[in-house]
């Protein structure tokens with residue numbers, strides 16, 4: 001799959017832009033604050049109907065304007081498809097695919113698959129658990145669109161349950177009802193996450209072994225409160241935990257166990273990388289994870305996802321830059337960079353270079 005054309009109106013610092021891309025590599029070259037990341041954001045919107053930078057859609061509208069319009073022509077499933085997203089200051093968002101309005105974001109998720117890789121991702125190993133949960137959530141959304149509704153449902157109930165726990169006097173039967181719904185959504189999330197982590201563990205072990213020249217053994221393990229024994233269901237375990245902890249939860253005014261506390265343990269030869277890994281080891285493991293995600297999406301969807309690399313190259317040493325670019329040769333890529341380093345330019349496959357200046361494409365090199 002690839003994006004052929006993009007047209008932006010009043011999107012971020014772009015007043016109007018029309019551009020056709022290469023189906024191989026596209027480089028956005030330019031100084032700081034010219035609009036390189038904004039352009040990636042504009043592309044990303046067509047896969048997820050939301051930004052990777054903000055949850056407030058209005059921020060995407062060019063300062064002082066009423067609305068923004070973002071249109072793309074993409075090729076997938078053997079055909080060209082047009083998608084259009086219009087966001088207004090009033091807070092309305094309209095998403096159309098091939099001219100027809102779609103009401104659920106999940107419909108969009110099943111179409112284009114775009115993976116963004118930013119320097120933040122290189123920190124995923126050392127950051128707090130929330131970042132790793134974010135990573136798992138985004139990936140599973142792309143593979144199983146129904147996951148988004150489970151996640152939203154879970155968050156909604158969790159918020160209500162937590163608010164309820166803070167009240168002085170509560171009706172236990174009402175709490176029972178909250179718990180039932182929380183257990184159902186939570187158990188589905190845990191099953192999806194377990195399946196995902198098992199798969200990504202297998203793939204990343206292989207990739208990491210290649211990057212490290214066979215020297216290092218990467219292992220990913222799902223850390224969750226909900227660990228069913230043989231023959232037990234996730235529902236039963238989660239329900240038991242909630243019941244056992246109810247009084248403590250009331251005391252703290254918060255739900256202390258459940259998938260909202262999940263994590264992935266990432267280790268190298270038995271050593272916990274988050275706590276004991278060197279920076280280089282943490283980055284390489286993060287790179288392996290990211291590359292695994294690409295391969296997994298490919299295996300699950302049968303399509304090769306589009307990759308956005310935002311400022312990543314300069315964060316990697318020569319060896320890893322080359323590995324990255326060579327192993328991703330058959331995907332459409334969008335790469336932002338402030339300077340085109342010689343060795344990178346040489347290892348690039350076919351493509352186009354766009355020089356970006358103040359929200360315009362200055363020249364196409």
Ligand SMILES: Nc1ncnc2c1ncn2[C@@H]1O[C@H](COP(=O)(O)OP(=O)(O)OP(=O)(O)O)[C@@H](O)[C@H]1O
Pocket residue numbers: 011012013014030031032033034035036037038039059060061062063336338
């Ligand atoms: N809604 C908006 N309307 C107008 N301009 C905006 C809007 N949002 C962001 N900008 C401006 O867009 C500019 C470019 O942002 P962008 O993040 O794309 O830069 P960049 O080229 O990726 O720079 P860097 O190399 O520093 O990452 C910023 O100066 C910012 O002020």
Ligand SMILES: [Mg+2]
Pocket residue numbers: 036037038310311336
């Ligand atoms: Mg940027």
